Amino acid sequence: MSTSSAASPDAVTALFAVGRAFAGADSASGVDAALAEIGSSFDADRAWLIRFDENLMQFWVSHEWCANGVMACLPDFPGVPISLVALPLLQFRRGQAVVYADIEKLPPDARALKEEMRREGNRATAGAPLFRHGRLVALIGLDDVRQIHRWSPTEMALLGQLGELVLTAADRSAAPDLPRHVAPAPLPNGCYLRTGNSHVQVTWPEIVTIHAEGDYTRVKLHNGREFLELKGLAIWASMLPLQFFGRVHRSWIVGWSHLERIQRSSGGRWLLHLRDHATVPVGRRYQPAVRLQINVRGS
Numbered sequence: 001m002s003t004s005s006a007a008s009p010d011a012v013t014a015l016f017a018v019g020r021a022f023a024g025a026d027s028a029s030g031v032d033a034a035l036a037e038i039g040s041s042f043d044a045d046r047a048w049l050i051r052f053d054e055n056l057m058q059f060w061v062s063h064e065w066c067a068n069g070v071m072a073c074l075p076d077f078p079g080v081p082i083s084l085v086a087l088p089l090l091q092f093r094r095g096q097a098v099v100y101a102d103i104e105k106l107p108p109d110a111r112a113l114k115e116e117m118r119r120e121g122n123r124a125t126a127g128a129p130l131f132r133h134g135r136l137v138a139l140i141g142l143d144d145v146r147q148i149h150r151w152s153p154t155e156m157a158l159l160g161q162l163g164e165l166v167l168t169a170a171d172r173s174a175a176p177d178l179p180r181h182v183a184p185a186p187l188p189n190g191c192y193l194r195t196g197n198s199h200v201q202v203t204w205p206e207i208v209t210i211h212a213e214g215d216y217t218r219v220k221l222h223n224g225r226e227f228l229e230l231k232g233l234a235i236w237a238s239m240l241p242l243q244f245f246g247r248v249h250r251s252w253i254v255g256w257s258h259l260e261r262i263q264r265s266s267g268g269r270w271l272l273h274l275r276d277h278a279t280v281p282v283g284r285r286y287q288p289a290v291r292l293q294i295n296v297r298g299s
Contacts, residue, residue, distance in 0.1 A: 009041035009158065017041060018162050031170050035065035038162055039142065042155060045070045046143035049166055050127070052136060057082055059139075063170060070145055073120050080239045084112055092129040093136055097156035099126040102148040112234055119230050124149035128160035130167050138167050191239075193219055193227040200227070204244045208276060210236050210253040222258065222276065248272060248290055249283040256293060 017037040031049070039047035049063040058081055064074040082089060087110040088098040100106060101124050106114040117125060120143070127141035140163025142151065151159075190203035202221060211218045212233045219227045237247055247253050254272060262282075263271040270282035270290065282290050 009155065013041070018165055031063050031166055032065065034162070034166050034169070035063055038140075038159070038166075039065045039067065042142050042151065042159065043144075043149070044142035045145045046073070048074070048141050048143070049163070049170060050139040050141065052082070052138065056136065059085070063166075071121060084116065084235075084238055086110075087113060088127070092127070092139065095129055095131070097126065097128040097153075097160060099151050099156065100124060101150040112238060115232050116235055119232075119235075121145045123147055124151075126151045126156065126159070128156055128163055130160070130163050132167075138163070138170075140166060194229060195227060204241060205255065205257055207245070207255050208258045208274060209255065209278065209280060210245075212251040220276075220278075224276070246286075246289060246293055248286045249281050252280050254280055259294065262290070262294060 018034045020037075035047040035049065039045070045067045047065045048061055050059050051062045052059050060080065061074045064072060066072050085092075087107070088100075091098050100117075103114060103117045103122055103124065106117075122143045122145055124144040124147070125141065126149075127139040129136055130138040130140060140159055142149075142159070190201060190206070193200050193202055206221050206223075207219060208222050209220045210233065211220070213228070215230065215232070217229050217231055217233055217236060219229055221227075233247070233251070233253065236253055240253065244257065245253055245255055254274070258274045258276065259272055260275050261273045263273060265271075268284070270287055272280045272282060272290075274280065
């Protein structure tokens with residue numbers, strides 16, 4: 001297995017290239033152009049800007065650049081619980097950059113993160129924290145889908161400097177009349193689902209069920225449309241808002257608003273009937289949570 005040995009980007013050259021990306025461009029297009037310069041300079045396949053909410057509970061990808069032929073991941077992240085990046089978060093909060101040169105060497109307690117990295121096709125990833133008034137508000141980062149890649153401490157320090165420029169421009173484009181340290185972008189109320197080479201935006205209430213099928217999950221909408229996603233049920237469970245969804249079985253997540261009634265047999269088996277006439281089994285370990293959600297009393 002080889003490790004990337006490309007020369008580190010020259011600081012002056014990289015700073016000039018990013019500055020040139022902003023010259024004569026509005027802030028929004030300048031951010032995209034700057035990420036393209038950063039990705040190319042660091043020999044990466046993706047360059048991205050991640051934003052955190054004010055309470056450091058969720059994050060989302062606000063901007064992304066991808067090399068030719070590399071899958072875009074930005075639409076997949078509408079507002080993900082911080083638990084997905086729990087492993088590197090402590091380092092980020094201390095102001096330290098994080099490099100995972102080989103995704104396959106992530107420890108067992110980062111299983112969800114490894115699963116997501118694999119789904120995106122990443123071999124390596126890295127991120128540098130960005131702060132405003134002492135508070136962690138964003139990350140500037142890189143992905144490599146071709147090979148393991150050990151970005152050096154010098155490269156990561158430079159990435160952090162470039163990230164400050166990108167974040168300032170992103171804040172300015174999001175809300176020109178607000179102070180630059182404010183991150184005003186709201187968390188979306190849904191997600192994007194893949195269909196062919198495009199994406200379809202759906203709101204949370206539109207999703208009826210999510211069913212595990214091997215390494216994939218099948219997402220069914222209220223209009224009967226279905227999408228096959230290369231995303232494990234654990235990833236869905238970590239990113240879905242609890243007020244709308246619940247895991248009712250090891251293979252099923254249900255949208256609560258679509259629940260019509262519950263059928264309980266004498267043997268203790270439960271079956272959920274949904275408004276689209278579908279039925280979903282309830283695992284015994286999930287019965288207390290289901291009972292609490294639908295306010296059923298008794299056994």
